Amino acid sequence: MTAKLILGTEIREAILEEITAEVKQIKEKHGVVPGLVTILVGENPASISYVTLKIQTGHRVGFKEVQDSQPETISEADLLALIDKYNKDDSINGILVQLPLPKHIDEKKILNAIDPDKDVDGFHPVNVGRLMIGGAEVKFPPCTPAGIQEMIVRAGVETKGAEVVVVGRSNIVGKPIANMMLQKGKGANSTVTIVHTGTKDLASHCKRADILIVAAGVPGLVKPEWIKPGACVIDVGVNRVGEKISEKTGKKIAILRGDVDFDAAKEIAGSITPVPGGVGPMTITMLMKNTLNSLKFKLGLM
Ligand code: GUN
Numbered sequence: 136m137t138a139k140l141i142l143g144t145e146i147r148e149a150i151l152e153e154i155t156a157e158v159k160q161i162k163e164k165h166g167v168v169p170g171l172v173t174i175l176v177g178e179n180p181a182s183i184s185y186v187t188l189k190i191q192t193g194h195r196v197g198f199k200e201v202q203d204s205q206p207e208t209i210s211e212a213d214l215l216a217l218i219d220k221y222n223k224d225d226s227i228n229g230i231l232v233q234l235p236l237p238k239h240i241d242e243k244k245i246l247n248a249i250d251p252d253k254d255v256d257g258f259h260p261v262n263v264g265r266l267m268i269g270g271a272e273v274k275f276p277p278c279t280p281a282g283i284q285e286m287i288v289r290a291g292v293e294t295k296g297a298e299v300v301v302v303g304r305s306n307i308v309g310k311p312i313a314n315m316m317l318q319k320g321k322g323a324n325s326t327v328t329i330v331h332t333g334t335k336d337l338a339s340h341c342k343r344a345d346i347l348i349v350a351a352g353v354p355g356l357v358k359p360e361w362i363k364p365g366a367c368v369i370d371v372g373v374n375r376v377g378e379k380i381s382e383k384t385g386k387k388i389a390i391l392r393g394d395v396d397f398d399a400a401k402e403i404a405g406s407i408t409p410v411p412g413g414v415g416p417m418t419i420t421m422l423m424k425n426t427l428n429s430l431k432f433k434l435g436l437m
């Protein structure tokens with residue numbers, strides 16, 4: 136059996152088209168568009184490329200995009216003042232501070248200073264709490280878990296009563312996706328197990344999974360024999376295992392490998408996400424959705 140591929144690149148296009156249409160409608164009816172500010176501190180090359188892609192995607196869907204680049208040397212107090220400025224700016228619905236921040240700045244303090252109603256990353260403790268409560272309380276699910284859930288739903292995989300096993304317990308992926316999948320409602324209502332580096336027998340848990348979500352950051356961790364035949368496998372791992380020359384651009388690019396042994400796993404799973412082109416493209420897509428929703432909350436449309 137060869138698994139159905141769940142392609143983030145395709146799902147991204149569908150969602151961005153839906154967002155673009157909604158932005159146009161809101162602009163016509165209410166005369167406003169969602170505003171997103173991306174704050175970049177320093178010149179980390181990976182951060183620059185993420186931020187550039189966020190801005191390009193925002194422009195594509197019709198947002199007001201503000202890129203605020205600050206020097207590596209900015210003080211914590213000045214960065215807090217900048218966040219305060221955007222908290223008070225009525226034209227801004229989403230504030231994103233690109234991580235990681237330089238060592239002299241307390242990341243937690245910065246994230247906690249963002250107005251929870253503009254926290255489109257979903258990292259503020261208030262939004263973590265809202266996610267835990269679930270249902271109508273949830274405003275901004277964190278982007279990668281939201282993308283994972285969207286992929287499972289759009290692939291037509293039954294989640295109600297499904298055994299979901301999440302490998303990894305990070306605050307950004309493992310804990311929130313586990314929490315989202317156990318809530319009542321569409322695309323959830325599952326029985327969830329979280330496994331991690333302290334788990335005794337990883338394989339035995341994975342073998343039970345109807346939906347296996349792997350966010351461990353260990354290339355090839357999940358072996359094909361750990362996969363239940365027909366299972367849905369979501370691989371969140373993006374591990375740089377080397378470099379190659381791109382055929383398209385002639386430039387050096389990273390060779391990426393997931394946490395799952397993809398070639399063997401696709402012969403056993405019912406559906407599976409590739410790396411790259413799987414979960415990766417969904418994160419920025421869901422950031423756009425959260426920013427649109429932020430404006431919709433403000434306008435009373437949600
Ligand atoms: N750095 C890498 N990924 C992310 C993300 O999703 N949000 C923020 N704010 N910074 C990041």
